[in-house]
Amino acid sequence: MSEKISVNSASKLSKAITALTAMYRQSKFVVVSMRPGKDRTLDQNALWFALYQRIAQMTQIGDVEDARRYCKLHFGVPIMRAASEDFRHGYNMALLNLPYEVKLSWMGPCALFGPDGFPVTRLFNRAQGIAYTDRIVAEFSAKGVVFTDLLNEVAA
Template identity: 45%
Template structure:
């Protein structure tokens, strides 16, 4: 299945996207993500952190650290926000053993994760990864919650929508350290009105 990712920042780019969609043969699946593509500053910061972490650990290469961060911090964020990514990842990568997943995050395979992120998604990935590396390995759930609350970027603190998105990303991370997963009804209670409409439509198709 071919996937076409485009960054739309101008009216010309919007027109080209509309023309592209009109020329596509049916059926196809479309996915639109709010926000700009990740920036070169974010890329440089990621490379700097990867080098620092590898130097501190001493037993992992920068590429191994990069692969670990992609799998543990990047993948959960995209699975949480990008239905197309989630479908492809769950079908191809999810069934594999952990060691194989980790290998696929690194060169020469380099499964696309951070390179398809928006600036907001990349920010979340970097911040959660930085919080994780700043905490001791035996940090309890309460300490991890407190650290995530303190580290929440302004992009996720200025609106109710941003706060909800940060809470969802934080929950995915915290569930790995003992936070109780939401039950089906609780998940529904946390959905936005648009997400509830989409969920009802999908339920009707089942």
């Protein structure tokens, strides 16, 4: 049995300790992994989809999936390459020397990496997700894409 608990209050800390104790008593062997910070949220996923839709509507980039692929490759990959040696190594081995069109296509659904394409945004922590959003907004705002309504919705 695997369980994930986010601890953000005294009661959640107590729940985590109780669960860990019960698991240990049952199996006498438990693997624990901890890290500070928050997970990225479903709200981020919804915002990204809205950004991709707006980019597709207001540019010649293509459809929503084309916008998603572009953003993953141009903004997500550099964030992850800078943040993770394992990611950088995997990306370099699998995609670095391939033609641009192949890299771009593998960011979306494909036989090799599945329906979500090469793993990029699903690996983000919350801060990396924020950086990704900021980079998308900065580049496409400069090209005339308006995001203020979407960003105001999230802030509300």
